[in-house]
Amino acid sequence: MESYLSMKNISKTFGVTGLKANDNVTLDVRRGEIHALVGENGAGKTTLMNILYGIMQPDSGTISLNGKELKILNPIAANKAGIGMVHQHSRLVNEFTVAQNVVLGAEPKKAAIFFDNRKAEAEVAAVIEKNRFHISPEMKISEISVGQMQQVEIIKMLYRKAELLILDEPTSILTEQEIQRLFDTLRELIKRGKTVILITHKLSEVKDISDRITVMRKGRIVSVKDTADVDEREISKMMVGKSVIFDFAKGEEGCRETVLSLEKVSIRKKRQGHPILDNISFNASSCEIVGITGVAGNGLTELEDVIAGLQKISSGSIYHNDEDITNISPKALRERGLAYVPTDRLKRGSSLDTSVKENLILTSHHDFMKRCGVFDDNKISEHSRRLISEYKIDGHSDVPIGTLSGGNIQKVILARELDNVKDFVLFSEPTWGLDVASSEFIYEKMLEMRARGVAVVLISSNIDEILTLADTIFVMYRGRLVAGRASGPDLTREVIGEYMLGLKDDFRGEE
Amino acid sequence: MSSEGFSIPIIHNSISIMTPFLLAAIGGLMTELSGMLNIALEGLILIGAFFSVIFAAATGSLLLGILLGILMTILVSWVFGAITIYLKANVFITGLATNLLASGLTAVLSFHIFGTKGVLMFEELPPLPSLNVPPLHKIPVLGDIFFGHNVFVYMSWIIVVIAWFAIYRTPFGFRLRGTGSNPKAMIAIGLNPQNYQMLGILISGFTCGLAGAVLTLNLGAYVPHISSGRGWIALVVIYLGGKTPFGILGAAFVFGLAESFSNYAQGFIDIPADFILAFPYIITAAAMVIMSIVQNRNED
Known part of the structure; x- marks a missing residue:
């Protein structure tokens, strides 16, 4: 079949570091297909798509669409050529309505200077109608769900008459049901003759929806295949260069003594009509991983x-x-042995401008003092050398932690927190945005903690993660726990998804 | 003194007094909406005040003085904006630098040109024209309060209305607010948020130029540091006014009233003058505290 989009010999090197993000990459996409672009973090997928969308310029290489060679200097030029991009994180203005966000930058006007809100809403309603979205143009972004925000991003591109849609990791923040709805939308778009490039590293989705796959690794194209011809294991092998174990042997269930216990914990301040936290009760016991999941905005944070x-x-x-x-202070909690791996690893988990070895002693620096009250540098360096090798951190102990990759930053945090662990550790979104190999390492460490008799609390919006690791699974919806069940074969992604969306509630009517 | 005879002049004066606050705050609002805190308002007012009066004196024309004064202020705001936005300097440092530059530059030029760092009197300058509509002026109370001010007062009200339309009813306003709320949204659709931030700063240059011109041309003289904290109060006015043009109009009036009252009160209330002069600033502090309490209440 004739290729619709053809990117030829694209190379892009980043300034100071000399990192080759794209090395002679050639990508072919056919009209009317869903083309999955897969690869680990840092494989160069996003760079390639930023080049296609005009956000970056390639050092060399050509782009042609429909056989015509194009220079795409900026996103406006990309839009004109019929290319639209839906970014990983919402690029919407919360205070504006759906319609206002969609038309921003291409606003309908009246009397030559004024913004015509009515016309904007009518035009956007027409796009919504035609593509069978379920959203109303006059709703404010702050009132809609993450899944709906993504719809708005797609509508935004369709409004700009995009024929080729690029979706960057669209499913990473969606629930199972929302993902299915997104896929229905994509299939609908394909029927209307559009073409979709889907960037992802979730392999089950690739199998589910794509027609063809291009696999990238370390800035190069490794393989291009018809989806029907490969299975998940093969794709993952191509992505990382080695086979990844997906099934963890969780090991024996051990001792069960309550370590941490929450009783009717509430934050009464309201958000969207419900208390932020509403009577949360659960126990975390030794040798147990308690998983708590939910959709963003329902109280996990x-x-x-x-x-x-x-x-x-x-x-x-x-x-x-x-x-x-x-309500005791974080310092008192730390003294009691709390270990904590936070969601925001860049702001809360580490101090980006300070070195790896300094980050490694952030919670225990009193143990590294000489008697005269200054730091014992030898002891700190030795400590850092030991943890760097134990946790396989790829980075030097004296460089600022901010220069490391996301996975290595997380390993430094893990090393610091787990090295001093006593009987309890809290993980929050520990693998968010990390590649398969780093995630796997973190899972192993979590299970190691469990085997050592530590009580582990895992807060995560990633259902797969919860299903893989947790012994007991709780789901939060609108500030309440709506499910608390032991993991088992009956507790599937779909069931958890129903709880997450509030369709099911085990505790309603109690108290 | 009857209570009416006492309160009407206070309100009348407060309307004149609020004008520089109002103008500076409306410009500052544009910068604020684009996502930047404009702490250079104070310096920009001073630049406007100095240059408008010396250009007016040099050319003998109020209009030319105002225009050239505004032009100089926009020029300074452009430098401030370019360094902050395009060269990515810290806005607090560049803002403070602009304020220091303004006070240094005016003193140096004043000494160099006029041989003094003190007050410059321009007695030959014509007074600012004021608006008197005789039949309306006769309306009891309202006529006394709203008419007989100089043209800047009415211009500032028109600017409030224009600002409202620009912010809420034009593509420019949407893009400006979009920039402040989520610059990445702008980049994603191929608009450069930096350009809108620059426009926000240039507009504040324009309105601060006007605000400065009001101060000196009304007086027919330049007094060193005539801006005397108005730029800072304008910042408070932006927040107190809930970052909306009409809210700012109301907040500016409160400050006008406070200053007007303290001017009057010095004459006959038996408390130390220093304390009375501090009144507007006490209001500032009190207003900020009350506002933050109210906001917390609303969130709970």
Whole structure:
């Protein structure tokens, strides 16, 4: 079949580091197909798509669409050529309505200077109607869900008459149901003659929806295949260059003694009509991984802050080994042995401008003092050497941690927190945005903690992660726990998805 | 003194007094909406005040003085903006630098040209024209309050209305607010958020130039540091006014009233003058505290 988009011999090297993000890459996409572009973080997928969308210029190489060679100098030029991009994180203005966001930059006008809101809403409603979206143009972005935001991004591109849609990791923040809805939308678009490039590293989705696959690794194209001809294991092998184990042997269930216990914990302040945290009760026991999941905005972040001692609760109690620790300071919590791997690893988990070895002693620097009150540099360096080799951190101990890759930054945090672990550790979104190999390493460490008798709390919006690791699974919806069940074959992605969207609720009507 | 005879002049004066706050705050609002805190308002007002009066004196024309004064202020705001936005300097440092530059530059030029760092009197300057509509002026109370001000007062009200339309009813306003709220949204659709931030700063240059011109041309003289904190209060006015043009109009009026009251009160209330002069600033502090309490309430 004739190729629709053809990117030939694209190379892009990044300034100071000399990193070859794209090395002589050639990509062919056919009209009317869903083409999956897969690869680990840093494989060069996003760079390639940024070049296609005019956000970056390649050092060399050509792009042609429909047989015509194009110079794409900026996103406006890309839009004119019929190329639209839906970014990984929402690029929307929260205060504006759906319609206002869609037309921003290409606003309909009246009397030559004024923004015509009515016309904007009518035009956007027409696009919504035609492509069978379920959203109303006059809703504000701050009132809609993450899945709907993504629809708005797609509508934005369709409004600009995009024929080729690039979707960058569109499913990473969606629930199972929302993902299915997105895929329905994509199939609908294909029927209307559009073409889709889907960037992802979730292999099940690739199998589910794509027609062809291009695999990238370290800036190069490794393989181009028809989806029907390969299975997930083969794709993953091509991505990482080695086979990845997906099934973890969780090991024996051990001792079960309650370590951390939350009783009717509430934050009464309201958000969207419900208390931020509403009567949350659960226990975390030794030798157990407690998984807590939910859709963003339903209280996961606040629960993380509460357990880490960074957010005071308005009522309820928290106990650690039967001692009341409600609303004690983070410092006191640390002294009791809290280990904590936060969601925001760049701001909360590390100090980006300081060195790896300094980051490694952030929570235990008192142990590295000489008697005269200054740091014992030899001891710090030795400590850092040991952890760098133990945690296989790819980076030197004296460089600022901010120069490391995301996976290695997370390993430094893990090393610092787990090295001193006593009986309890909190992980929040530990593998968010990380590649398969780093995620795997983190999972192994989590299971190692469990085997050592530590109580592990895992807060994660990644259902696969929760299903793989957790012994007990809780789901949060609108600030409440709506499910608390032991993991088992009956607890599938779909079931959890229903809880996450509030379609099911085990605890309604109690109390 | 009857209570009416006492309060009407206070309100009348407060309307004149609020004008520089209002103008500077409206310009500052544009910068604020584009996602930057404009702490250079104070310096920009001073630049406008100095250059408009010396150009007016040199050319003998109020209009030319105002125009050239505004032009100089826009030029300074452009330098401030270019260094901050395109050369990516820290906005606090460049903003403070602009304020220091303004006070240094005016003193140096004043000494170099007029041989003094003190007050410059321009007695030959014509007074600012004021708006008197005789039949309307006769309306009791309202006529006394709203008419007989200089043209800048009415211009500032027109600017409030224009600002409202520009912010909420034009593509420019949407893009400006889009920039402030999520610059990445702008980049994603191929618009450069930096250009909108620059426009926000240039507009503040324009309105601060006007605000400065009001101060000196009304007086027919230049007094060193005549801006005397108005740029900072304008910042408070932006927040107190809820970052909306009409909110700012209301907040500026409160400050006008406070200053007007303290001017009057010095004459006959038996408390130390220093304390009375501090009144507008006490209002500032109180207003910020009350606003933050109210905001917290609303969130709870």
